[in-house]
Amino acid sequence: MSTLLKLKKINLQYKTGKENISVLKNIDLNIQKKETVSVVGESGSGKTSLIMLIGGLEIPTSGKIFFQDQEITNLKEDEISEIRKKNIGIIFQSFYLIPNYTAVENVALTLELNNFKNPEKEAKHLLDRFGLKNRFNNLPSQLSGGEQQRVAIARAIAMKPELILADEPTGNLDTENSIMIVNILFKYVKEEGSSLIMVTHDPKLADKAKRKIKIKDGKIK
Numbered sequence: 001m002s003t004l005l006k007l008k009k010i011n012l013q014y015k016t017g018k019e020n021i022s023v024l025k026n027i028d029l030n031i032q033k034k035e036t037v038s039v040v041g042e043s044g045s046g047k048t049s050l051i052m053l054i055g056g057l058e059i060p061t062s063g064k065i066f067f068q069d070q071e072i073t074n075l076k077e078d079e080i081s082e083i084r085k086k087n088i089g090i091i092f093q094s095f096y097l098i099p100n101y102t103a104v105e106n107v108a109l110t111l112e113l114n115n116f117k118n119p120e121k122e123a124k125h126l127l128d129r130f131g132l133k134n135r136f137n138n139l140p141s142q143l144s145g146g147e148q149q150r151v152a153i154a155r156a157i158a159m160k161p162e163l164i165l166a167d168e169p170t171g172n173l174d175t176e177n178s179i180m181i182v183n184i185l186f187k188y189v190k191e192e193g194s195s196l197i198m199v200t201h202d203p204k205l206a207d208k209a210k211r212k213i214k215i216k217d218g219k220i221k
């Protein structure tokens with residue numbers, strides 16, 4: 001198996017006022033292609049921070065991150081964002097859909113911005129795959145929480161990213177919807193051969209991943 005992502009001696013400190021707080025300490029982590037990993041840990045342990053670092057949305061205080069053997073920690077912001085757009089799909093707990101765009105339009109926009117042919121057709125195909133065939137023209141306000149998250153997932157994976165990052169993707173959903181969403185994610189990842197890093201509080205959902213990582217006191221256990 002080949003390595004997709006490598007974190008080397010990553011430290012992350014946040015500065016608040018005069019204080020420096022050390023959130024992640026000396027983290028070494030390798031993620032293989034097609035690997036599924038869940039991240040657990042107490043509230044405030046640094047799970048979201050880890051996702052932000054991997055997605056290039058946060059810069060480590062020290063250490064290096066390599067994506068497909070390319071170091072991303074020394075790149076300019078627009079260069080990182082270019083890599084992210086092409087290769088990394090991010091799903092958050094809040095869905096962040098565009099409120100005045102329909103389900104199809106929300107997904108199609110990402111494809112359009114990346115010069116995809118037939119963005120609407122591809123968006124419909126993806127939504128259909130996630131069981132939303134009869135919801136194409138609904139606005140987010142006209143969708144249930146579970147449906148909104150399925151649209152958000154379709155949008156995040158529209159570019160067929162090598163790596164999917166999901167930060168508490170079911171945090172706003174009930175048990176039934178949570179299981180459905182996670183099943184959809186894992187099915188997709190398996191079919192497309194992408195890698196997945198998923199943060200979750202739920203031990204049952206965490207068990208779906210091949211590898212489980214626990215963050216405690218800023219370190220991986």
Ligand SMILES: Nc1ncnc2c1ncn2[C@@H]1O[C@H](COP(=O)(O)OP(=O)(O)OP(=O)(O)O)[C@@H](O)[C@H]1O
Nearest residue numbers: 014015016023041042043044045046047048049050
């Ligand atoms: N931008 C920031 N500036 C200062 N401190 C921050 C910032 N972002 C996060 N923190 C602090 O870093 C620590 C880790 O935060 P993080 O959001 O990564 O935790 P988490 O494990 O995702 O928690 P939760 O399970 O509650 O989502 C927390 O103590 C938080 O207060």
Ligand SMILES: [Mg+2]
Nearest residue numbers: 047048049167
């Ligand atoms: Mg978090």
